[in-house]
């Protein structure tokens with residue numbers, strides 16, 4: 001059934017038991033909204049040298065937007081910035097694929113569960129909300145506080 | 152009693168089977184209504200037989216097109232009991248109608264002029280279309296924007312009416328029927344107070360005109376705005392009704408062809424209302440479609456439509472009350488209430504509710520319904536809204552209820 005292709009168990013699990021939720025210390029904070037539906041996220045990025053030390057967030061929205069933030073936290077925390085950016089780009093490409101891509105599980109892990117969502121234009125923005133917020137916050141963190149050379 | 156089966160046969164889309172094999176259950180009528188064959192036929196006939204520009208040209212088609220366009224104005228005038236057909240201004244939708252009034256008042260001379268000493272009054276349950284034009288006017292003129300708040304049960308809080316509408320108030324603009332709460336507002340109390348202080352009254356009747364008898368004389372307002380696409384007509388046609396002396400006194404907003412009397416390179420004089428406010432080639436076919444829609448509504452009878460929707464609303468409210476964790480946002484009884492019902496379902500986000508309902512063929516609206524202040528007022532991010540019309544059935548209410556149980560099971 002079509003619905004199951006959108007609401008994969010992985011997505012529902014992340015929605016019901018989000019990973020890394022809550023706001024913690026960060027170098028930059030952003031607030032993004034999806035004006036058509038009112039989904040909102042506040043997201044903080046903590047860098048340590050070149051490494052993404054933490055991504056913390058608080059938000060309200062549909063299962064897709066909330067699960068996506070949880071998956072983001074799983075995937076990106078602890079990664080080097082370059083790699084995190086590659087993952088973000090791979091996720092963006094998957095979400096813009098209109099159901100044509102399956103996603104590379106090596107890179108995207110749980111996030112490939114969102115492949116089905118890419119068929120629903122109205123929901124793609126939900127899935128991307130936290131990822132766009134992360135990109136914005138990371139750019140701000142880099143601009144505001146030049147990253148220290150890691151030892 | 153309406154013969155709903157017969158009515159449904161007039162609406163081709165209502166027998167649509169969706170790509171997933173489910174029959175359509177269309178419960179998004181507050182966003183836009185479906186169109187009967189009679190309206191579609193009028194559009195086709197207009198384009199196949201009579202298409203021409205209006206008010207310019209002596210050829211047969213131009214005269215026929217003009218007669219059809221102006222005939223639609225007559226139909227609107229009698230539908231809303233306007234004292235004169237010249238009080239009916241065609242616009243492209245309710246938003247344009249409301250912006251038109253705000254701009255007339257911004258450019259007006261005394262006594263209508265809105266300036267830094269003026270106050271503008273709206274309410275917390277307005278559609279964004281009746282908030283933003285007034286915010287813009289307030290920002291541009293320095294006027295102060297005030298509003299009526301809401302009670303917990305989804306009604307206007309008029310307890311401080313004398314402090315909100317004051318001698319400084321130049322204009323009071325409010326919604327007759329809320330598109331998100333379904334509330335039918337008490338016009339008389341507001342109009343009385345506005346008249347006492349000499350303020351103009353603007354009524355947003357977008358959710359009223361399709362569903363109940365609309366009598367602009369009984370309302371005693373100065374301006375009434377509504378939009379065609381919610382009342383069986385095509386998109387691209389709206390109405391602003393205004394009292395004749397106001398339309399005569401107030402300045403035009405958009406300039407162009409059609410709205411002038413004479414033009415020289417130095418200056419122009421304007422055509423009398425309503426043409427003064429209809430710059431450029433108007434939405435001719437759409438107006439003709441609105442005329443046909445009104446003929447259809449009159450054929451069924453607005454009183455009969457209102458009674459049918461009242462019954463459906465009562466039934467829907469009673470059945471929604473059976474669904475665990477469901478909270479109606481707005482009045483919980485059908486008294487002074489129209490057939491748009493917003494609700495939340497536990498913690499399940501409306502987006503998810505709408506998606507699972509869609510899978511069952513049920514079309515509802517989810518989000519803040521262009522009335523975000525209402526969501527803020529009730530501390531909710533969004534709602535799911537089911538809204539009914541003359542062709543809605545109890546079986547569709549039942550389908551919605553089954554659908555909601557399915558949603559709960561899915562996310563439970």
Ligand SMILES: Cc1ncc(COP(=O)(O)O)c(C=O)c1O
Nearest residue numbers: 244245246278280330357358378
């Ligand atoms: C109460 C109310 N006012 C104004 C509007 C705006 O109508 P339109 O978008 O046709 O201008 C709507 C419809 O969405 C409405 O429900």
